Amino acid sequence: MNTVLNSSVDAVPPILEISSLSKSYGTLVALRNVDLTVLTSQVFCLVGPNGAGKTTLIDCILGLKKPDQGVVRIFGQDIRDRNHLKKSLSDVGVQFQQDYMYSDIRVEEALRLSASMYSDPLDLSELLNLFKIEHLRKKPYKSLSGGEQRKLLIAITLVGNPRLVFLDEPTSNLDPHSRKELWEVLNSLREKGLTIFLSTHNMEEAQRQSDTICLIDSGKIIAQGKIEALLEEFGLNFKFVVRSEIDSGIFNDLPYVTRIVKDSSQTQVYVSGEEVYTESIVKKLRTLGITDYAVSPANLEDLYLLSTGNRSKDST
Numbered sequence: 001m002n003t004v005l006n007s008s009v010d011a012v013p014p015i016l017e018i019s020s021l022s023k024s025y026g027t028l029v030a031l032r033n034v035d036l037t038v039l040t041s042q043v044f045c046l047v048g049p050n051g052a053g054k055t056t057l058i059d060c061i062l063g064l065k066k067p068d069q070g071v072v073r074i075f076g077q078d079i080r081d082r083n084h085l086k087k088s089l090s091d092v093g094v095q096f097q098q099d100y101m102y103s104d105i106r107v108e109e110a111l112r113l114s115a116s117m118y119s120d121p122l123d124l125s126e127l128l129n130l131f132k133i134e135h136l137r138k139k140p141y142k143s144l145s146g147g148e149q150r151k152l153l154i155a156i157t158l159v160g161n162p163r164l165v166f167l168d169e170p171t172s173n174l175d176p177h178s179r180k181e182l183w184e185v186l187n188s189l190r191e192k193g194l195t196i197f198l199s200t201h202n203m204e205e206a207q208r209q210s211d212t213i214c215l216i217d218s219g220k221i222i223a224q225g226k227i228e229a230l231l232e233e234f235g236l237n238f239k240f241v242v243r244s245e246i247d248s249g250i251f252n253d254l255p256y257v258t259r260i261v262k263d264s265s266q267t268q269v270y271v272s273g274e275e276v277y278t279e280s281i282v283k284k285l286r287t288l289g290i291t292d293y294a295v296s297p298a299n300l301e302d303l304y305l306l307s308t309g310n311r312s313k314d315s316t
Helices: 054-061 082-089 107-115 124-130 146-158 176-190 203-209 227-233 275-287 300-307
Strands: 016-025 028-038 043-047 069-074 092-095 164-168 195-199 212-217 220-225 238-242 257-262 267-271 293-297
Touching: 016 054, 028 054, 028 212, 028 220, 043 054, 043 203, 054 069, 054 164, 054 195, 069 082, 092 146, 107 124, 107 146, 124 146, 146 164, 146 176, 176 195, 176 203, 203 300, 212 227, 212 300, 220 227, 220 300, 227 300, 238 275, 267 275, 267 300, 275 293
Parallel strands: 043 195, 043 212, 092 164, 164 195
Antiparallel strands: 016 028, 016 069, 212 220, 238 267, 238 293, 257 267
């Protein structure tokens, strides 16, 4: 039995490549000409609102749904060839947010059952130790806490020694310590060649853990790349949060103010470029006698909310 994940790393081709993928359900367009590339040993994070097309995209990648057009290549092979699809999926692990585990099955039994489906599974004792659930070997699934169940499900996802795993909200039900421990495990396996396709609504986790962010909305990819580059591209380097009533017109002469967003309690002013540009904003506010504000770097959550239309906007 293997004791570590597959460590072979091929720079070319990408481990997952999607070109011009589209899928409709009657008049509902779920995916629109989706293109994306996932490289070996990356954490590739797919984010987007509910109904944005994330599930349909993953289903098309795994061959669970047939796209109307486009190509999916896993490990360089076109999965429209069913033989390639079957071979590719033997090296893929999938953990969905919703589980269908038999409630009375014991932890070790669940792992052994899953391991029996693969020709070269990981060592079960090592896997139990890796996820710190070795003391739960004999416990039935129904008696585990939510966090323990989550750890077991991810361990099952990895038992087949995959090269690529799909994780849907993997840290839900985990406390901060368990979340940290899980990512330590995942990152250690990534160093051995594992590639992680992550789907999550946790923007902080996505920004901290991901190499590449892919933002999807209404079936279209609207942003894809490293988070720092995306924030630069969208002109979201810094953010002022002003908790006093202001007239957004005071910033009209400042070209590096890229977005202004108002709600009932505050105004957010987004600034592009160097930190020195924030000094002009400070000067404007102080001239008006406004001192109740805070400035910070913009982040993935800002990009998400502004790009997916989930806030009212007062653009400059």
